[in-house]
Amino acid sequence: MTGLEILGSTIDTDLVIFDKDGTLIDFEYYWGQRMRLCGQRLVQRVGGDTTLAADLFTSLGYDPATGITDGAGPLATATMKKIYTVATVVLYQHGVGWDRAEEFVRTAFVACASAMPTIELVRALGQVQMLFESLVWAGIRVAVITSDDHSTATETLALMGVDDLVGAVAGGDDGFAMKPSPDAFVHVCARLQVMPSRTMMVGDTVADLVMAQRAGAGVKVGVLSGVSTAAELAPYADFVIPSIDAIHITRT
Numbered sequence: 001m002t003g004l005e006i007l008g009s010t011i012d013t014d015l016v017i018f019d020k021d022g023t024l025i026d027f028e029y030y031w032g033q034r035m036r037l038c039g040q041r042l043v044q045r046v047g048g049d050t051t052l053a054a055d056l057f058t059s060l061g062y063d064p065a066t067g068i069t070d071g072a073g074p075l076a077t078a079t080m081k082k083i084y085t086v087a088t089v090v091l092y093q094h095g096v097g098w099d100r101a102e103e104f105v106r107t108a109f110v111a112c113a114s115a116m117p118t119i120e121l122v123r124a125l126g127q128v129q130m131l132f133e134s135l136v137w138a139g140i141r142v143a144v145i146t147s148d149d150h151s152t153a154t155e156t157l158a159l160m161g162v163d164d165l166v167g168a169v170a171g172g173d174d175g176f177a178m179k180p181s182p183d184a185f186v187h188v189c190a191r192l193q194v195m196p197s198r199t200m201m202v203g204d205t206v207a208d209l210v211m212a213q214r215a216g217a218g219v220k221v222g223v224l225s226g227v228s229t230a231a232e233l234a235p236y237a238d239f240v241i242p243s244i245d246a247i248h249i250t251r252t
């Protein structure tokens with residue numbers, strides 16, 4: 001017999017759905033480097049000053065000085081499309097006409113932020129490949145639901161060597177209502193023909209866990225490897241663990 005075990009409890013599940021940023025890959029490392037670069041590029045293009053840079057990063061929910069991302073902010077939770085709108089609004093507030101602001105964001109920010117991930121930006125938050133292999137070996141399906149764009153997410157999974165182990169990916173640009181709406185979760189369960197009640201969700205934000213709750217997920221697991229604290233996640237989680245490395249496949 002094989003079983004999935006978390007903090008000494010055995011979990012009976014057919015599908016584990018993971019969030020990506022802050023759960024599988026180091027969010028600060030990836031988006032921190034990328035946002036700093038793309039934000040600076042945009043400010044340069046506009047000919048803006050440090051006030052514009054500060055307002056831009058504050059509005060995105062990111063502090064470039066400390067590298068800290070606000071877990072409840074746009075960068076942590078919103079789709080890329082909404083993040084681009086936030087950047088456009090900030091330029092408008094700094095006196096750039098809306099049309100020109102959109103153009104600046106499209107040419108300087110979008111092109112930078114939507115570039116495909118590269119191996120040096122992707123730092124796995126634990127033994128992702130080993131965990132996915134052991135889940136699949138135990139007959140448990142694996143899926144990923146992310147606010148990031150579908151193609152970027154797929155490429156990131158490929159860079160980690162796990163794309164072949166993932167049965168379904170739902171991205172922020174796939175047309176589902178964003179987390180905590182249960183839409184993407186319900187879609188993934190239907191696609192893999194697994195009842196939501198037989199599914200376990202693993203994520204680093206309250207939005208991940210509430211999405212799972214609304215979809216009727218069997219088990220909800222919060223991870224502390226991302227942008228949220230144990231106190232924030234605990235009310236919505238059956239388990240709160242340091243990272244995905246606390247999920248084990250046991251043979252009995």
Ligand SMILES: [Mg+2]
Nearest residue numbers: 019021022204
């Ligand atoms: Mg996340």
